[in-house]
Amino acid sequence: MFGRRRREETPVAAAEEVAQAPARDSGPWDSGEPHPERERVDLGGLRVPVGPGFEIQLNLAGDRIVGAVVLAEESALQVQAFAAPKRNGIWDEVRAELAAAVKSAGGTAEERQGPFGTELAAKVPGEGGPQPVRYLGIDGPRWFLRAAVSGRAALDADAAGILEDVVRDIVVVRGDEPMPPHESIELRLPPEARQAMDRQAEAGKPDLNPFERGPEIAELR
Template sequence: MNDVFGRRRRADEETAQAVPEREPAAPARESGPWDAEEAHPESERVDLGGLLLPVGPGFEIQLTMSGDSIVGAVVLVEESALQVQAFAAPKRSGIWDEVRAELSREVAALGGTAEEREGPFGPELAAKVPAQGQGTQPVRYIGVDGPRWLLRAALSGRAALDPAAAETLEGVVRDIVVVRGDEPMAPREPIQLRLPAEARQAMEQEPEHEEFKPFERGPEISEIR
């Protein structure tokens, strides 16, 4: 009798070893920012190549330039501004922790202050950045690590201090889609943006003597290198 139970126990152990343990399924996220390769809700977005940027009533969109390259976008609404930039990141680790520390040091070197706090997207920086002839201006630096990318956002103006004003622009961050692409990129390399197809066509159709300006140059923040 003991031998029968022994054989059964050994058989059960062998069966358990033969069946690999299943990894728990990753929970579906309720909000972004999203990666282009994952399922995300349909929304009205401007196609900037590396970013699909949500738009809403009263939004004005500007582009941030680095030389001749478009590396970021600015959303202006009422008395607030949101600047967003996407960067390449390693496959197995995020970079927001180290970038956040560097931003804090940069702000301090300019004579400002930066305090880390927990925000709706995780750790963020509440900073006061020196402004020419205006003392300091408040800025909230937000970062979200995605699959092989970092999305960095900066809230300024009224949204940097007023939660009600920030809510609209935080919603923009949650609905952004990052298009990283498959090409090899060095960590921290900016994910390049481009003008939407409609804007490019309009520029080509404009008479040469009339300068078409679909987007103006947006306010600059320190670049990640």
């Protein structure tokens, strides 16, 4: 019953095993892999899910969009996507840099296990005293997604649930162009927002910005 298999059966068995391997049931997703269809805001390099109970803003550096911010009641989720090497991730490196930056600013940071693997639980200096922030990192194929959870969700698991589900449903669009590791993947306004701004400009009205500037949380590339 547990005897040695014949050599000629091995390739067939291996092929059957690959064919029967279950697909992942949650993301973040790469745009090139199968993923659930749902309503998402198309920001170019990121497609961020939308739904009741939260709103999406843009994180800006001057006129450049560098990330998205999801607001849910007393909590915020900041997400940014970066290029990464093909064969190895960069979360270990980025996590160490983040911890050093927080500590040099007078805060605290320690590693712990979370729903996406190792994360960084930090307290960063802010108005009214230290502010709790959870830093999450997910290494994907040639990309890296960094998320920062702040506010109530940084401490309350129930409040964190809706924002963690947003992370699980994000789609990263890396593109095929060569990019150095750690370079931010380009984001842009969704088509409908650009069209609205063009109409406003043609009408001679002030620029329409459908997204407000999101919170800046320990910006580190």
